Amino acid sequence: MGIQLLGVAMNGVTGRMGYRQHLTRSVLAIREAGGVPLPDGDRIIPEPILVGRSETKLRDIARQHGIERWSTDLDTVLSDDTVQIYFDAQITSAREDAVRAAISAGKHVYTEKPVAATLDAALELAKLARDAGVRNGVVQDKVFLPGLLKLRRLVDSGFFGRILSIRGEFGYWVFEGDWQQAQRPSWNYRAEDGGGIVLDMFPHWHYVLEHLFGPVRAVTARAVTHVPRRWDERGRPYAATADDAAYAIFELDGGVIAQINSSWSVRVDREELVEFQVDGTEGSAVAGLTGCRIQHRALTPRAVWDPDTATSDDHRGRWQQVPDNGEFINGFRAQWERFLRHVHTGEPFPHDLLSGARGLQLAEAALQSSRSGRRVELEEVELA
Ligand SMILES: NC(=O)c1ccc[n+]([C@@H]2O[C@H](COP(=O)([O-])OP(=O)(O)OC[C@H]3O[C@@H](n4cnc5c(N)ncnc54)[C@H](O)[C@@H]3O)[C@@H](O)[C@H]2O)c1
Numbered sequence: 001m002g003i004q005l006l007g008v009a010m011n012g013v014t015g016r017m018g019y020r021q022h023l024t025r026s027v028l029a030i031r032e033a034g035g036v037p038l039p040d041g042d043r044i045i046p047e048p049i050l051v052g053r054s055e056t057k058l059r060d061i062a063r064q065h066g067i068e069r070w071s072t073d074l075d076t077v078l079s080d081d082t083v084q085i086y087f088d089a090q091i092t093s094a095r096e097d098a099v100r101a102a103i104s105a106g107k108h109v110y111t112e113k114p115v116a117a118t119l120d121a122a123l124e125l126a127k128l129a130r131d132a133g134v135r136n137g138v139v140q141d142k143v144f145l146p147g148l149l150k151l152r153r154l155v156d157s158g159f160f161g162r163i164l165s166i167r168g169e170f171g172y173w174v175f176e177g178d179w180q181q182a183q184r185p186s187w188n189y190r191a192e193d194g195g196g197i198v199l200d201m202f203p204h205w206h207y208v209l210e211h212l213f214g215p216v217r218a219v220t221a222r223a224v225t226h227v228p229r230r231w232d233e234r235g236r237p238y239a240a241t242a243d244d245a246a247y248a249i250f251e252l253d254g255g256v257i258a259q260i261n262s263s264w265s266v267r268v269d270r271e272e273l274v275e276f277q278v279d280g281t282e283g284s285a286v287a288g289l290t291g292c293r294i295q296h297r298a299l300t301p302r303a304v305w306d307p308d309t310a311t312s313d314d315h316r317g318r319w320q321q322v323p324d325n326g327e328f329i330n331g332f333r334a335q336w337e338r339f340l341r342h343v344h345t346g347e348p349f350p351h352d353l354l355s356g357a358r359g360l361q362l363a364e365a366a367l368q369s370s371r372s373g374r375r376v377e378l379e380e381v382e383l384a
Helices: 016-032 055-065 074-078 092-104 119-132 146-157 197-212 331-345 353-372
Strands: 003-011 043-051 069-071 083-088 108-111 136-138 163-171 216-224 229-231 237-239 245-252 257-263 274-280 283-287 292-296
Touching: 003 016, 003 074, 003 331, 016 043, 016 055, 016 331, 043 055, 043 074, 043 331, 055 069, 069 074, 074 083, 074 092, 083 092, 092 108, 092 119, 108 331, 108 353, 119 353, 136 331, 136 353, 146 197, 146 274, 146 283, 146 292, 163 197, 197 216, 197 245, 197 257, 197 353, 216 353, 245 353
Parallel strands: 003 043, 003 083, 043 069, 083 108, 108 136, 163 257
Antiparallel strands: 163 274, 216 245, 229 237, 245 257, 274 283, 283 292
């Protein structure tokens, strides 16, 4: 059995996503499991090199996890021949320059979403990566989650018949930061720092809709800032200039309509923080991050609209759980494994920078729709 080492420069590992999901639950978890197995029996072992701004924080993380290499100097790391992949989980506004530098140093790139702050910048990065011949990818973790994998199984099996509509509900209350600490970094609520729920979540909705149901052709959206004043990590009040809720209708190929509410100003009355109900002529499903329930056409109860009579029907009790039928690993790790195989063996990887750019296109179109009060159609994006 051969060991294939791949050096991965990981920038932004002191942050929430970089540390928890990408370093510990993905790259270190893969190492602990002995690497990513390949069909010929070889294994890919990623070798992390931590990159960031704070020497103290990097040294602490490195010591805690027994990682030998770390640096605050990205240029030096990018000039190191043992580094094959550059990974970026920095705040969104810092990403473009770093990814550009990595591509020009000839590294394969993998990045958190959104790929950049604007569609133009994202397309430029996708073009640079293509021209440099480097492999590239964007994090699209939600399609690797158990609930959505089960939904995918239902779509592939033809369970729904003709799919009519999708209604998604995402969100939870993010504390303002005064009387209880906010559970998300404050930059998310400042437009000038790349914040906003549309820029954060619409790239997710784009690939979830595209991978499961088909491309989005038009969007009508209203983005708002419900909570205009918040308190930052140091307890200082600031003006929340970014949108914290968005109400959107997406039109997909084949006349499928998806309607998704996204909000950091909503209290949860759902089984999961995100849920998608899919209705089709033959059956319906409600999928969350982990679970997925179905109701087939033949098991649909006859509902009768009578507002004057209180109902004792247990509507939710009439749905059936989709079985796991296997073991699921962390969604971020599942996508890392695919990306590492893509880099090493050229295995197809649809989650490339161009796909990430389409996510930004959807976010920008939604913001444009919100500003203008109009429906916005999406042109096919192509690399020049
Ligand atoms: N895939 C997902 O589900 C998901 C979820 C949340 C966030 N994200 C994305 O991950 C990225 C990081 O988000 P996060 O929530 O981990 O943020 P975070 O604030 O916790 O971490 C940000 C990281 O960027 C670094 N950084 C570099 N320049 C900075 C600057 N000028 N100011 C502040 N920090 C700077 C920080 O040191 C830190 O390591 C964002 O692009 C975000 O859109 C993805």
